[in-house]
Every structure is written in C-alpha cells, then in structure tokens.
Amino acid sequence: MERIAGPKGLRTAAAIRRAGLKLIYRHGFGAMSLRDLASEVGIQASSLYNHIRTKQDLLFDLIREHMDALLAQTDAALAAVPDTATERLRAFIRHHIVYHLEKKQDVFIANFELRSLEPQHYATIVAMRRAYESKLIAVLDSGVAEGAFDIRDTRITAYSILAMLTGVCTWYKPEGRLTKSEIVELHTNLVLHGCVAHCDDARS
Amino acid sequence: MERIAGPKGLRTAAAIRRAGLKLIYRHGFGAMSLRDLASEVGIQASSLYNHIRTKQDLLFDLIREHMDALLAQTDAALAAVPDTATERLRAFIRHHIVYHLEKKQDVFIANFELRSLEPQHYATIVAMRRAYESKLIAVLDSGVAEGAFDIRDTRITAYSILAMLTGVCTWYKPEGRLTKSEIVELHTNLVLHGCVAHCDDARS
DNA sequence: CGAAAAAACTAACGTACGTACGTTTATATA
DNA sequence: TATATAAACGTACGTACGTTAGTTTTTTCG
Numbered sequence: 001m002e003r004i005a006g007p008k009g010l011r012t013a014a015a016i017r018r019a020g021l022k023l024i025y026r027h028g029f030g031a032m033s034l035r036d037l038a039s040e041v042g043i044q045a046s047s048l049y050n051h052i053r054t055k056q057d058l059l060f061d062l063i064r065e066h067m068d069a070l071l072a073q074t075d076a077a078l079a080a081v082p083d084t085a086t087e088r089l090r091a092f093i094r095h096h097i098v099y100h101l102e103k104k105q106d107v108f109i110a111n112f113e114l115r116s117l118e119p120q121h122y123a124t125i126v127a128m129r130r131a132y133e134s135k136l137i138a139v140l141d142s143g144v145a146e147g148a149f150d151i152r153d154t155r156i157t158a159y160s161i162l163a164m165l166t167g168v169c170t171w172y173k174p175e176g177r178l179t180k181s182e183i184v185e186l187h188t189n190l191v192l193h194g195c196v197a198h199c200d201d202a203r204s
Numbered sequence: 205m206e207r208i209a210g211p212k213g214l215r216t217a218a219a220i221r222r223a224g225l226k227l228i229y230r231h232g233f234g235a236m237s238l239r240d241l242a243s244e245v246g247i248q249a250s251s252l253y254n255h256i257r258t259k260q261d262l263l264f265d266l267i268r269e270h271m272d273a274l275l276a277q278t279d280a281a282l283a284a285v286p287d288t289a290t291e292r293l294r295a296f297i298r299h300h301i302v303y304h305l306e307k308k309q310d311v312f313i314a315n316f317e318l319r320s321l322e323p324q325h326y327a328t329i330v331a332m333r334r335a336y337e338s339k340l341i342a343v344l345d346s347g348v349a350e351g352a353f354d355i356r357d358t359r360i361t362a363y364s365i366l367a368m369l370t371g372v373c374t375w376y377k378p379e380g381r382l383t384k385s386e387i388v389e390l391h392t393n394l395v396l397h398g399c400v401a402h403c404d405d406a407r408s
Numbered sequence: 409c410g411a412a413a414a415a416a417c418t419a420a421c422g423t424a425c426g427t428a429c430g431t432t433t434a435t436a437t438a
Numbered sequence: 439t440a441t442a443t444a445a446a447c448g449t450a451c452g453t454a455c456g457t458t459a460g461t462t463t464t465t466t467c468g
Contacts, residue, residue: 012445027319030235034426043446046427050445055426089400112316115231140400149400156382156390157399159375160368167367178360186360194398195361196293196344196353216415238456247416250457254415259456 013051015041017065020058025105029059029116059113060121066106067128073099074135085143086192092139093191094184096165101180104169111166133158161191217255219245221269224262229309233263233320263317264325270310271332277303278339289347290396296343297395298388300369305384308373315370337362365395 019040023032034055038045052058077095081087100107114122136158143149151157165187172183223244227236238259242249256262281299285291304311318326340362347353355361369391376387 028232028234030232031320033424035424044448046429046448047446049427116235143400151400152393153382153390156387157394159371160391160394161399163371163374164364164368167363167371170367171363178357183360186357187364189356190361190364191399195365195395196347196355237454239454248418249455250418250459251416253457 012041012043016048016051016058017062020062021105021109024059024062024109024113029109029113056116056118056121059109059116060118060125062106063110063113063117063125064128066103066110067125067132070099071128071132071135074132078135078139085139085146085148088139089143089149089191090188092136093161093165093188096162097168097184097187098180100166100169101172101183104172107166107169133162136162164190216245216247220252220255220262221266224266225309225313228263228266228313228317233313233317260320260322260325263313263320264322264329266310267314267317267321267329268332270307270314271329271336273307274303275332275336275339278336282339282343289343289350289352292343293347293353293395294392296340297365297369297392300366301372301388301391302384304370304373305376305387308376311370311373337366340366368394 016037019037020032023037023040027036034048035045038048041048052061074092074095077091078088081091110125114125117125137154140149140151140154140158144151144154168183168187178186220241223241224236227241227244231240238252239249242252245252256265278296278299281295282292285295314329318329321329337359341358344353344355344358344362348355348358372387372391382390
C-alpha cells in the first residue's frame, strides 16, 4: 500500500515553501542558507531533504508554481469579461495589480532570481514569462484590429504596461494611503489616458 | 612621502569596480565571491584589500557613486531645457532612459541589491532614491500648477512613470530593432498620451 | 640612485556552506 | 497489532567563503 505523503509531511512541505519565499525575498537565493531555512521551519537542515531534492529545485518549483498560477488566473480573469479589447485590457490591469500585490514575494523572486536558475530551468521559466506577455500583446493587438486602440508597437507597449503595473509592488504597503481598488483605478487611467496630458474627450 | 594611489593602483581600483558591477549584475552580490572578483581582475583575492575595505563597502561605494552620478546628471539635463513643465518632463524621460540604458548594470544593482546593504548604508541610498523621485514629482507638480498636466496623484504617477521607464532595461539589446532615440520617443508618447487610447487632439 | 610607500604575492585563519549518511520516531493502513 | 514508510534526527564530509598576516615586488619621487 503506497503512501505519498502524510498530513504532517504536507504541512512541513508547505511551511518550507512559505519560509523559502520569505527568506529568498528578504536575503536573496544565494544568501539564504538551508540552515536558516530549516530553522525558520523549525526542523534540522538535513530534514529538508525529505521534501526537496536540492536547493536549486526548491527555487525552480517556487517560481514555476507561481507562473502556473499566474497564467491560469489570467485566463480566468480574461474569460470573465465581455469580449471587447477595452474590457479585456481593464480586466488584465485589474488582475495583474491585484495578483501582484497579493503575491509580492513570489513576483519579486520570479522576476529577479531568474539568474540563479540553472540553464534548463531558466529556459522553462522564460518561456512561461513570454506566454504571459503574449496574453497582453494579444489584447492590445485585438484592440488595434477592432479600432479601439492606437498603438504603434504593441510589444514594447505591453512591456511598458507590465513594467508600470509591476512597479506597484515596490512601494505598496497594505496600511498605506490608497486601497487596492483605488490603485487599480489609478493605473487603469494611466494606461488608457496617459500619465499627464490633458485629454478631456478620452477621460472616462 | 605620502602616496594616495599610483596610476597602477588607480587602474586596478577601477578594474575592481568594473568587474564588481559585472559579477554582481550577473550572479548577485551574495553569490559573487571575492575570489571570482579577483580572478576577473587578474589578481589574488587578498590583493583586493589594497583597494577595498570590505566586500560590503565595495557594494555601498558602487551604488553610492551610481546615485551621485544619476542625481548630478539629472540636474544638468533639467537645467538645459526651457523652464516649462512639458519640456522638463520630456528632458527627464529622455535622460532617464538614456542613462539607464547606458548603465544597465549599475541601475540593476542599485535597484535590487539594496537588501544586501547594511542598515545605515541602506538608509543612505534610500534617501538618495527619494531625492531622485522628488525631482520627477517636482516636475509633475509644476505642470499641474501651470495647468499643463492633469494628474490626480503626482507621487504615484511619478512612481509609475519611473517603473515604466526603468523597465526598458529588462528587454533592451543594443543590437535590437529599435534605436535609443526611437525608444525615447515611444516612451515619451506613452507617458504624455497614454498607452492605448485614441486621443487625436493631444497627439503631437 | 635610493628610500619609502603602494600593491602585489603566498599562506593560513576560522566559519559556514550544501549535501549525504545511517538511525530513530511517528503514523496510517492491512 | 504488525508493517511499511514518511519524516524527523545528529553527525560528518569536503569545499569555499571573507578576511588577515607576513613577505616580496613594483612604482614613485626627492
């Protein structure tokens, strides 16, 4: 009779992931020692190896699971709105910001610890990033096709939008002045109507 | 007879800084060993200590020098254009992109290795970042004051603009499809006129 | 040139790293 | 209850780390 993992083990495995995110976010992957990680979980360093194959695999799993969730939830968010480019773009912006604010640590690690991945792991994650970017590019392209958007270069524009939205992670504090909804609304306006210019006939 | 640093020493010190930027950019501060660094320079690890006090001080110096240069050159760029908010904003965007593309490594390190700084070093650098952000906020505020810009929240807008512009560093390749001038122009339009919307009367 | 200082070298320090090993404890099913 | 196995433990491995000390070479300058 086979047993995959007992309930205690599942809890520990989850705790390792949570602690890993926290420590990698705080100190960087290279600077996180497995002894620190184990201590955060409350076990010995060697016991980690009942749950992870190597330190490198832990990093890869954390990032891959994050990208899987991001891709799936993005599809869900886009499927839930009317099939017009503007509505889909609004949904994308809303989803991107909300997801990124809720998973600050995951996002940071997935963006800035890629260099710590071994080549084949790196390639896998970069492909998933490309897939995510393509979803936004597709929204922009469809908007151009239906005449709703005027975009010179949808790829670069998509990169810029993503950079702007992801930037929220660097300053957002839950106890801050703005609610998540206000931040979403503010950035939707920045994307749709520009950051600074008067433009009365286009403002919603 | 006192000697501060001979020409050979100056050359080595500069080489250490250059190699440090390269290796920290590539592998992260924690993952860069001083033996790697020395080997890149072509000396022994212990010889580094003729030029740096500690590894931590090297990181701090690299970031501080970068921030000094950024702040000074920003002032120069803003002083060189007519004193209208729109012109100053265009100058800021142009300068920010050009500087960031030329100093990709410095920028990356100054943005993402802050966590590797000891507390008082960290505080010093964060204060310099604040000063930089304040320069853009001041431009936006003056634009609002003179009626040129319509901005609900100049601080958040400044953060968003900076995130968008800095994002260029993540995808720019010198041999790529777009020239730096084209990238500057493209992003100036994104900031001034929005990323997607039709807005005929505001387009330049 | 010769003195002095800068800057390189070799060797070693103590510490901490990721990981492997063999063993023990806890627990879920047959 | 017996058994299989997950999951913890403690110890040790070989390596690499940042840094210091002492010595030798190179460069500068009166």
